[in-house]
Amino acid sequence: MSHDTYELKAEKRERVGKGSSRELRRNGLIPAVIYGDKQEPIAITLPSKDVTLKIHAGGFMTTVATIDVGGEKIRVLPKDYQLDPVRDFTMHVDFLRVSKDSQVTVAVPVHFINDEKSPGIKAGGVLNIVRHDVEMSCSADAIPEFLTVDLSGLKVGDTVHISHVTLPAGATPIITDRDFTIATIAVPAAGVSEEETETAPEAE
Template sequence: MSQKFELFAEDRPDQGKGASRRLRRDGKVPAILYGAHRDPRALSLNHNALMHHLENDAFFSSILTVTTGDKSQPCILKDVQRHPYKNQVLHVDLQRVLEDEEIRVSVPFHFLGENTAPGVKAGGVVSRVMNELEISCLPKHLPEYIEVDVSDLELEGARSLGEVKLPEGVSIYGGEEMLDQPVLIIHRPRREEEEETEGETPEGEVPTIGAEEPEED
């Protein structure tokens, strides 16, 4: 991982809805830090600094550093609660990590060759079935993203999860039963599919278009 993210936090002695509202009015975000076999710790973060980090996609799949006073510890972002219509973060969940314990994280896919795939050149449309993958790994193996090469896909072709090359030390959360799931499909434009369906003749029936009318006696 090339990027490093640091969050400067303060302890949050007062809790509850009223205390959280006061924090937000002061430009801060209530947060909770938990995990690593230790008690949860209530914190507050600077809202503007947090919003700046959230603009970077890598922030969601990186090992973060939380600094409180003169102590720092690694963690991952587990949940962000946003205001339904304001550009505001309401609460953040952070999970401590230990270097010898696996973590579970959702990591985005980066697709390669979408515009140059034979199926696209033949007029096909790309449909991303999955945009991210939940993985398990040690913190040192956490990838910022997972590459999916689709440059060889033909029309009506699909790339399944089992065909995706995972980085070293990374496994799919959910096991082998996930491997057959499609990640990306290149299919014909919907209009063409509908036209082909409309033009099909039901099994057992003979087309009547252009059939001669019976002669009258």
């Protein structure tokens, strides 16, 4: 299941535009918007420090939060955010309004376990990760924290497809038309080319 929920206090934003946004950031605030659930979007401001801490703590995009807008508590899921490329502070956040029955699309991180039980990796093979996360459709109240891939028994050349992964109840991949690849156990680049085996047979 997803990370613990949290609450942020916000103020409604009357003025919008670049000049207004720059002024907010100078005052330690960031502009944000809450949209969705067939309601009008709400422009808000949030304390920059609080939001940036949540982003860097991990799980930000897969955790349902509550935003208190002048006493009205709105359940949301972060859908997008912008970081300043130079100074690494948050510039803007988009939040999707969610209810108990909302179906949401989230990028769920993939965790790999038992690499020490993989004959391929023990023999020098390399775990080649094709997808670090998988886009999933699930209930807003049951967002998986991560997907687990067990590498036990995998040999060099083996491929892990999504069909090999035990998916949390109620969560389905967005890609449904193929059994896509999550990772492979690849031959290490060193010591495998024909040229290398010809020029240095004694290394085998």
